Amino acid sequence: MRADAKKNYDLLLGAAGAVVAEQGAEASLRDVARRAGVGLGTLYRHFPTREALLAALLRTGFDELVARAAELEASGRPQDALLSWVRECVHFSTVYRGVTEAMVSAIEEPESALHESCVALRASGARLLDRAQGAGEARAGLDGTDLFALIAGLAWLGDQPALAARAGHLFDVVARPALVAEPVVSPSGGAGDGG
Structure with a gap:
């Protein structure tokens, strides 16, 4: 160029x-x-096209989130890594209002300029989720698609003017219970070590 x-x-x-x-x-x-x-x-x-412009604009952010997932995967407690990454994804998605819809539709459209970046983003989250599930720190039964949908839903909340000021609180209300595994309770009624 x-x-x-x-x-x-x-x-x-x-x-x-x-x-x-x-x-x-x-x-x-x-x-x-x-x-x-x-x-x-x-x-x-x-x-x-507008999509080409959005793809170029978002690709850098998505690449940074993919790299961030790899950093978090290599360090720290799996649950903390997962929650931190989800929070960062939600924040990124709300910086550019309205991109959530483009991200969600791009996953299903291989021809989309955003498809490859969104698939990589979802895969990064799935690895963090798998790691947390393997450690017994995230709910079983969720997969990368569920996680991507949760991020999209939380980002949508942040896109709503009437709810934007509550987005952080709503994250804690929704994301933590949705992702975090319940502690294992021993027969004596105390929390066990899960193993």
Whole structure:
């Protein structure tokens, strides 16, 4: 890519991040081009569709979340790693309002520009969930698809203006009970060690 094209590409991604954060996933492409200081034609040369622009914008964030899952998987208590990662995914999904729907539909559409990134994200969460389940620290019977759906649901709550201020509290109300395994109770009534 030529230096001027690379500069425009970077300007467009930076502008898209700001505009999508303000307006949501259906942000005006004209506003993105205007904020980047380029013409609409330049935007379309780099990103022929809205989905292509969103995919480029979100791919970096998804890649960071995949890398973060690997870091958490290698250290710390499995339950803490899982809950931390889910919280980070929910936060990321609410920064760009409206991307949750695009993420959920991209999982089912192999032709989608977001498909590969979303599948990698779901697989990363599934590994953290499997690890926590193996340690007896996460509920059995859940899989990566369930986890992805839980993240999407929690992100949707954060997207709702009337609920956004409560998103952290709602995370604790919903995510912890949904994911955390109940402690094993010994016959004497005390919590056992699970093994």
